[in-house]
Amino acid sequence: MRATETLNVEKAHKRVLKLMGNRFEISVVAEDVNWAEERIDMAVAEIQRIEKLLTTFSADSQTNQINAAAGIAPVKVDREVFDLIARSLKISELTQGAFDITYGSIDKSLWNFDLNMKTLPDAATAKASVRLINYRNVILDGEQSTVFLKEAGMRIGFGGIGKGYAADKAKVVLQQNGVKSGIVNAAGDLTTWGTQPNGKPWTIAIADPDQDATPFSTLNISNMAIATSGNYAKYVVIGGKKYSHTIDPKTGLPVSGIKSVSIISPSAEFADAMATPVTVMGAYVGLDLINQLQNVACVVITDDNKLYTSKNINIK
Numbered sequence: 001m002r003a004t005e006t007l008n009v010e011k012a013h014k015r016v017l018k019l020m021g022n023r024f025e026i027s028v029v030a031e032d033v034n035w036a037e038e039r040i041d042m043a044v045a046e047i048q049r050i051e052k053l054l055t056t057f058s059a060d061s062q063t064n065q066i067n068a069a070a071g072i073a074p075v076k077v078d079r080e081v082f083d084l085i086a087r088s089l090k091i092s093e094l095t096q097g098a099f100d101i102t103y104g105s106i107d108k109s110l111w112n113f114d115l116n117m118k119t120l121p122d123a124a125t126a127k128a129s130v131r132l133i134n135y136r137n138v139i140l141d142g143e144q145s146t147v148f149l150k151e152a153g154m155r156i157g158f159g160g161i162g163k164g165y166a167a168d169k170a171k172v173v174l175q176q177n178g179v180k181s182g183i184v185n186a187a188g189d190l191t192t193w194g195t196q197p198n199g200k201p202w203t204i205a206i207a208d209p210d211q212d213a214t215p216f217s218t219l220n221i222s223n224m225a226i227a228t229s230g231n232y233a234k235y236v237v238i239g240g241k242k243y244s245h246t247i248d249p250k251t252g253l254p255v256s257g258i259k260s261v262s263i264i265s266p267s268a269e270f271a272d273a274m275a276t277p278v279t280v281m282g283a284y285v286g287l288d289l290i291n292q293l294q295n296v297a298c299v300v301i302t303d304d305n306k307l308y309t310s311k312n313i314n315i316k
Contacts, residue, residue, distance in 0.1 A: 164272025
């Protein structure tokens with residue numbers, strides 16, 4: 001045996017894979033690589049289980065059963081799905097509808113956000129495209145554990161909250177199986193616990209989406225989650241103005257003015273769910289809302305490269 005093999009050194013064991021249609025990266029701090037890989041397998045199995053419940057790409061998922069019965073009848077679902085929908089509706093109330101899981105009923109034919117898109121639809125067409133988006137038309141029965149979409153054609157989807165939820169659940173599985181430190185990164189919605197192998201807290205860089213040079217700030221995010229919503233990956237420029245792929249559920253038109261929103265909170269699910277509505281609400285209204293919440297912080301970068309933060313965060 002070589003001398004180096006006798007040293008038990010903790011390191012971060014990482015696996016990158018595609019889950020829920022997104023890039024997931026799971027990191028586990030451990031001495032033993034096989035032990036770490038077994039734990040990562042458990043986290044992957046948990047994310048795959050959640051994906052089966054929530055996906056809209058499989059006819060037999062509970063989400064699609066709810067959608068298929070829209071306007072017809074309530075659908076009995078697992079308590080886990082029921083509770084996630086109930087929490088989603090609470091966030092809709094909190095954000096005055098800027099977050100809405102019934103966005104699945106938008107007329108997607110209006111939007112492609114590619115180079116061929118030269119004009120926005122007129123206001124009336126856009127408004128008609130979102131007429132079925134209304135979280136108030138999701139009727140929950142707690143005793144029966146049923147979900148009913150009141151209007152035919154309504155559809156729910158968990159694109160705005162599901163990745164964060166899966167990250168939180170995977171973290172619980174890892175912690176229950178002895179992982180003291182790690183990160184679950186669900187396509188940029190990430191949750192952390194413990195410390196890096198060197199004992200220092202996990203940190204994240206806040207970068208200007210336009211600059212790939214050195215970041216202008218780092219934040220300590222150990223035992224916290226962070227989610228970022230940005231228009232720098234998918235957007236369109238019309239008449240010299242940049243429109244993000246985020247659609248305002250009230251108007252049906254894409255939002256503009258904000259380049260990225262990062263939400264920091266103890267829950268990846270909540271951070272994931274809040275990033276888009278702050279983008280929709282705009283920097284001023286969005287930050288005002290965040291400032292009223294406990295244990296939630298926010299960093300906003302506007303289209304003109306100004307940085308705004310909630311009151312409880314200090315960026316050097």
